[in-house]
Amino acid sequence: MSTYSFENVVAWQKAHDFVLSVYRVTKHFPADEKFCLVSQFRRAAVSIEANIAEGYKKLGHNDKLRFYNIAQGSLEECRDYHILSRDLEYIDDSEFEELHIKIEETSKLLNSYCRGIISKTAITDDF
Numbered sequence: 001m002s003t004y005s006f007e008n009v010v011a012w013q014k015a016h017d018f019v020l021s022v023y024r025v026t027k028h029f030p031a032d033e034k035f036c037l038v039s040q041f042r043r044a045a046v047s048i049e050a051n052i053a054e055g056y057k058k059l060g061h062n063d064k065l066r067f068y069n070i071a072q073g074s075l076e077e078c079r080d081y082h083i084l085s086r087d088l089e090y091i092d093d094s095e096f097e098e099l100h101i102k103i104e105e106t107s108k109l110l111n112s113y114c115r116g117i118i119s120k121t122a123i124t125d126d127f
Contacts, residue, residue, distance in 0.1 A: 006056035011109035015049035015071070018102040022078070025099065029090050037090075041081040047074035048106065061121040068114050075110065079103055 006012050022045040026038045048071045055067025082103060086096045 006053040
């Protein structure tokens with residue numbers, strides 16, 4: 001891992017861990033869901049970490065916030081697929097809980113990053 005990389009961002013690390021879990025869990029979904037729920041769930045999960053990574057190198061606060069906000073939207077999309085997967089009985093209680101914890105951890109960190117950027121923007125705008 002390089003010294004200055006998105007890989008050092010704890011929110012990205014949690015999101016990456018979540019993506020790996022989504023891939024592992026959806027591997028066992030019914031075959032007829034391959035191009036439906038599996039594809040959508042995986043794509044939204046990958047979007048979380050990819051947008052954190054892309055936002056990391058953006059110089060302006062507004063650019064960073066835009067990418068982190070897209071990541072937040074993808075996370076909420078995953079939250080919906082997570083609930084749907086449980087309700088369709090594609091995941092068991094332990095898988096549901098595992099994904100739930102990872103969604104919450106990632107969400108809290110991402111929200112904190114956004115609040116920090118907004119605070120820095122407010123301070124910068126005062127000068």
